[in-house]
Amino acid sequence: MIKAGDKVPAASFREVKEDAAPEISAEEFFKGKRVALFAVPGAFTSTCSAKHLPSFVNNADALKKKGIDVIACISVNDPAVMRAWGTQAGSNGKVQMLSDGNGDFARAIGAEVDMRKNGMGKRSRRYSMLVDDGVIKQLNLEEPGGYGASSGDTLLGQL
Numbered sequence: 001m002i003k004a005g006d007k008v009p010a011a012s013f014r015e016v017k018e019d020a021a022p023e024i025s026a027e028e029f030f031k032g033k034r035v036a037l038f039a040v041p042g043a044f045t046s047t048c049s050a051k052h053l054p055s056f057v058n059n060a061d062a063l064k065k066k067g068i069d070v071i072a073c074i075s076v077n078d079p080a081v082m083r084a085w086g087t088q089a090g091s092n093g094k095v096q097m098l099s100d101g102n103g104d105f106a107r108a109i110g111a112e113v114d115m116r117k118n119g120m121g122k123r124s125r126r127y128s129m130l131v132d133d134g135v136i137k138q139l140n141l142e143e144p145g146g147y148g149a150s151s152g153d154t155l156l157g158q159l
Contacts, residue, residue: 001110006136011108014079016097021079026105030134033069036155038128039111042120043077043085047147053089055152060094066159074098076106076123113144128155
């Protein structure tokens with residue numbers, strides 16, 4: 001598992017845009033930026049939709065005032081699902097949606113979790129992190145089934 005002080009691993013994901021989802025390396029995405037990244041086990045799932053994504057949408061302005069350049073949500077879902085979820089949640093212009101469709105980034109950072117018992121396959125654990133120019137400065141990893149430590153409110157309070 002990655003930890004504060006580590007560089008983001010060599011992995012890639014898709015940057016979900018209105019009409020495309022180009023692949024981008026983690027190194028390129030985080031380079032020269034201060035990023036608040038949070039991961040959810042699945043788009044449109046109950047806690048993720050009711051609490052986690054809204055906690056970052058609602059804190060977007062405050063996070064940016066604290067020096068965050070990009071707020072990004074990543075999940076082991078395909079780009080179309082991430083685009084639809086972001087639109088439905090009103091995150092456009094506030095939270096950059098990222099698709100880790102194959103779970104490569106989740107695996108590379110040590111956050112992959114087997115959720116087959118819930119019918120979800122392999123996914124990512126819930127977490128938030130502050131990444132400054134590719135270096136992890138803060139990591140808030142939830143225990144399985146938990147929510148709170150990785151919320152937008154928590155990360156905002158750590159800045």
